[in-house]
Amino acid sequence: MRFARFFCSRFSPFKMAKYNLVFVLGPPGSGKGTQCSKIVENFGYVHLSAGDLLRAERNNPGSQYGEMIEDYIKNGLIVPVEITCKLLERAMKDSGKMSFLIDGFPRNEDNLQGWNKQCGEKVNLHFVLFFDCSLETCTERILARGAAGSGRVDDNKESLKKRFDTYMNSTMPIISHYESLGLVRKLDASRSPDEIFKDVKELFSKIN
């Protein structure tokens, strides 16, 4: 498959079809995962959460990265892009599908550069869905999720503060970058899931 892609991109008059992609960004607790589930139900995209893929890799006893990923997640830091990109690429390939929601990625400059280098040419990015939400509201949601037993090592006050710092310092500039390319679709994510989804639906109905 890799060879076919390479061959077709270089030598064939027939272009390989590109993956259709929407990036989903917003602070921790803004509802990225919740809205992605609704999009999957209604529009048949494959939902790939970078965080979920990293947690699965951490839980894989054969992985050489397990401890490292645990450490990064607990401290709200962004795992080096080589690892995340490899997991995303593999998941895209294994799904056998062509349309993806990539949730929680790219989160910093390293992610953006690595992705563009490794996958940029193979994808058609429709837009970046940005869930705008105050950190106060996000804090309430995340701490409630932790208290309800999410089992996540980072759903606590101490980790959350670090996640917010990373979001403000490293992820916001990525959103600004896409904004300057006219690719950001910003929604008010402080509303109820159904209200938000009304707007999400409208955006996805316009694709193609």
Ligand SMILES: Nc1ncnc2c1ncn2[C@@H]1O[C@H](COP(=O)(O)OP(=O)(O)O)[C@@H](O)[C@H]1O
């Ligand atoms: N619009 C919303 N209003 C209130 N609670 C929400 C909303 N969207 C999601 N939640 C809840 O907030 C928590 C975080 O949502 P999640 O979708 O996991 O966000 P993210 O992936 O951005 O961290 C979950 O417990 C979820 O049930």
Ligand SMILES: O=c1ccn([C@@H]2O[C@H](COP(=O)(O)OP(=O)(O)O)[C@@H](O)[C@H]2O)c(=O)[nH]1
């Ligand atoms: O591309 C990514 C996505 C996530 N993470 C790590 O995984 C954690 C949890 O991410 P997730 O998207 O699951 O959190 P959410 O924003 O949904 O609460 C982040 O804080 C990071 O430590 C990462 O390193 N790279």
Ligand SMILES: [Mg+2]
């Ligand atoms: Mg999430």
